[in-house]
Amino acid sequence: MGSDGMDVGFLGLGIMGIAMARNLLKRGFKVTVWNRSPAKCEELAKEGASIGSSPADVVKKCPITIAMLADPSVALSVALGPDGVVEGISPGKGYVDMSTVDSGTSSRIAEAVAAKGGDFLEAPVSGSKQPAEMATLIILAAGSKSLFDKVRPAFDAMGKKSFYLNDVGGGAKMKLVVNMIMGSMMAAFSEGLSLADKAGLSQQTLLEVLELGAMGNPMFKMKGPSMIDGKYTTAFPLKHQQKDMRLALALGDELAQSMPVAAAANETYKKARSLGLGDQDFSAVHQALAHEAANASDSAKAAA
Numbered sequence: 139m140g141s142d143g144m145d146v147g148f149l150g151l152g153i154m155g156i157a158m159a160r161n162l163l164k165r166g167f168k169v170t171v172w173n174r175s176p177a178k179c180e181e182l183a184k185e186g187a188s189i190g191s192s193p194a195d196v197v198k199k200c201p202i203t204i205a206m207l208a209d210p211s212v213a214l215s216v217a218l219g220p221d222g223v224v225e226g227i228s229p230g231k232g233y234v235d236m237s238t239v240d241s242g243t244s245s246r247i248a249e250a251v252a253a254k255g256g257d258f259l260e261a262p263v264s265g266s267k268q269p270a271e272m273a274t275l276i277i278l279a280a281g282s283k284s285l286f287d288k289v290r291p292a293f294d295a296m297g298k299k300s301f302y303l304n305d306v307g308g309g310a311k312m313k314l315v316v317n318m319i320m321g322s323m324m325a326a327f328s329e330g331l332s333l334a335d336k337a338g339l340s341q342q343t344l345l346e347v348l349e350l351g352a353m354g355n356p357m358f359k360m361k362g363p364s365m366i367d368g369k370y371t372t373a374f375p376l377k378h379q380q381k382d383m384r385l386a387l388a389l390g391d392e393l394a395q396s397m398p399v400a401a402a403a404n405e406t407y408k409k410a411r412s413l414g415l416g417d418q419d420f421s422a423v424h425q426a427l428a429h430e431a432a433n434a435s436d437s438a439k440a441a442a
């Protein structure tokens with residue numbers, strides 16, 4: 139399906155948003171962008187995008203507006219705040235929030251959009267910076283089915299598969315479950331690398347052993363070598379992974395689902411944030427474990 143020169147607004151040009159909006163431009167969509175920091179809009183303007191002066195301005199100009207924002211409080215302020223999305227919504231317009239947020243946040247935005255006669259779809263994504271650049275994201279949409287059908291050509295320009303998961307909340311919850319699993323896996327992987335090192339084993343050999351067996355997976359394969367080198371170039375910021383662990387644990391609280399593994403992993407991400415690693419890649423959780431180990435060895439030396 140082509141773009142047919144479809145007009146789309148795009149709010150939030152962070153690591154993910156800029157790559158996603160760029161793919162829309164490449165596929166022939168007419169894209170109007172807004173970002174809190176204007177320099178990123180200028181970058182896309184050179185590639186053919188128009189710039190809106192506020193979220194409300196973008197929504198007034200475009201029949202459908204997509205957002206990719208940091209977290210629930212930002213998603214709420216951009217949607218419901220002054221000059222926000224809801225100010226620009228009128229009957230027939232659609233708003234698609236692709237940020238990773240909890241279902242309560244999504245529902246509040248959906249209700250405010252509906253109160254102005256608009257359609258709402260939540261559509262968080264699985265896949266990081268590289269899939270965003272390669273247009274191979276996995277889109278987890280829920281909400282207005284008619285908006286899902288309308289925005290499908292844009293989803294096809296940004297992703298490799300789009301799921302429709304029924305009522306608002308279905309996409310948000312699916313995304314949190316997926317990221318809770320991913321965050322726990324990354325924390326366990328980091329512990330394994332650190333333990334192997336302390337036990338005098340080759341971390342590189344550990345990667346090879348894992349890759350050959352049932353635990354081989356693209357995340358360990360892609361991130362492992364740079365983690366061994368102590369490099370954590372940001373694709374998925376650690377602060378966002380910790381936000382997702384927090385939101386997934388809150389969902390577990392609400393549903394009385396015991397999640398001891400995720401709760402322990404969340405503590406490690408919190409520790410990493412407290413060490414100033416929030417803007418590094420989430421694989422820098424490995425660094426927090428190394429810091430614990432260094433502290434333990436200092437205490438042991440002091441006690442000797």
Ligand SMILES: NC(=O)C1=CN([C@@H]2O[C@H](COP(=O)(O)OP(=O)(O)OC[C@H]3O[C@@H](n4cnc5c(N)ncnc54)[C@H](OP(=O)(O)O)[C@@H]3O)[C@@H](O)[C@H]2O)C=CC1
Nearest residue numbers: 150151152153154174175207208237238266267373374378
């Ligand atoms: N990176 C990844 O691998 C993935 C991220 N996600 C999710 O997608 C969303 C975006 O992630 P990502 O692009 O990595 O994040 P970034 O931190 O790179 O970008 C965040 C975006 O939110 C904007 N923003 C932050 N604070 C405010 C504010 N107070 N008011 C208005 N705008 C604000 C930023 O604007 P500014 O440029 O001005 O800072 C930027 O556009 C998050 O919900 C994340 O969890 C989902 C899948 C993968």
Ligand SMILES: O=CCCC(=O)O
Nearest residue numbers: 238264265266317374
């Ligand atoms: O939310 C971020 C997900 C990153 C990924 O799926 O690799």
